[in-house]
Amino acid sequence: MATAFTETVYAIARSIPKGKVATYGQIALLAGSPGAARAVGFAMRCNPDIPKTPCHRVVASNGALTGYSAGQGLSTKRTMLLDEGVSFKGTKVNLKESQWQKGLR
DNA sequence: ATTTTGACTTAAG
DNA sequence: GCTTAAGCCAAAA
Numbered sequence: 376m377a378t379a380f381t382e383t384v385y386a387i388a389r390s391i392p393k394g395k396v397a398t399y400g401q402i403a404l405l406a407g408s409p410g411a412a413r414a415v416g417f418a419m420r421c422n423p424d425i426p427k428t429p430c431h432r433v434v435a436s437n438g439a440l441t442g443y444s445a446g447q448g449l450s451t452k453r454t455m456l457l458d459e460g461v462s463f464k465g466t467k468v469n470l471k472e473s474q475w476q477k478g479l480r
Numbered sequence: 481a482t483t484t485t486g487a488c489t490t491a492a493g
Numbered sequence: 494g495c496t497t498a499a500g501c502c503a504a505a506a
Contacts, residue, residue, distance in 0.1 A: 376504065399488050403502080412488035414503035419487055421504085435488065442487025449487095 380406060381418035388419070391432040394460035395475035396468050398436045405477065412436075420444060431455045432475070438467040 377385075383406045391397050399412035406415065419430040425445050431452040435441045443452040457463060462472035 378504080380503065403488085408502065410489085410500090411502040413486060413501070414488090416487040417485090417502090417504060422487090430487080433487080436490085440487090444487075 377418065377421055377423060380408065380411075380414065381421060383407065384415050384418040385423070385428045388428045388430060388433060391429060391475050394473065396432045396434045396438075396456065396461055396470070396473050397475040398434060398470070400436055401475075401477075402433060416442065432459075432461075434468050434470075438464060438470040438474075440466070440468070 384402055387397070387402050387405045399415045400410070403409060403411040403415045408414065415433070419428070419433055420442065422428055422430050422444060430445075431443065440449045440452050440456075443449055445451065453463070453466075456468065456473075460473075462469035468474075
């Protein structure tokens, strides 16, 4: 299961600052495998450590909340993001305001 | 080693 | 704008 790739994905997920969100594609790119967005989601599904791996800060490219195996699912995910100050666009995240950008710090 | 599935992404209808 | 189809990479069976 979790190998170096997934391990890197978890590390990146932890690097996402509070109140920000990153897309699967972006994490895949940072993980060293651009286009491996699906693989990133797979790693999140394994989600070994919820408190250590803020998978709820990981959203789809269009800002839609997908999956989430913990808590009440997307309901919990959306609540946590709102609590962290992430800007929401209805059921989706306002990437224009809350997408984590490497270099933006 | 091959096949299937999956929390994705982009394109087309 | 929303739905359907194909492409993509990685891990599990």
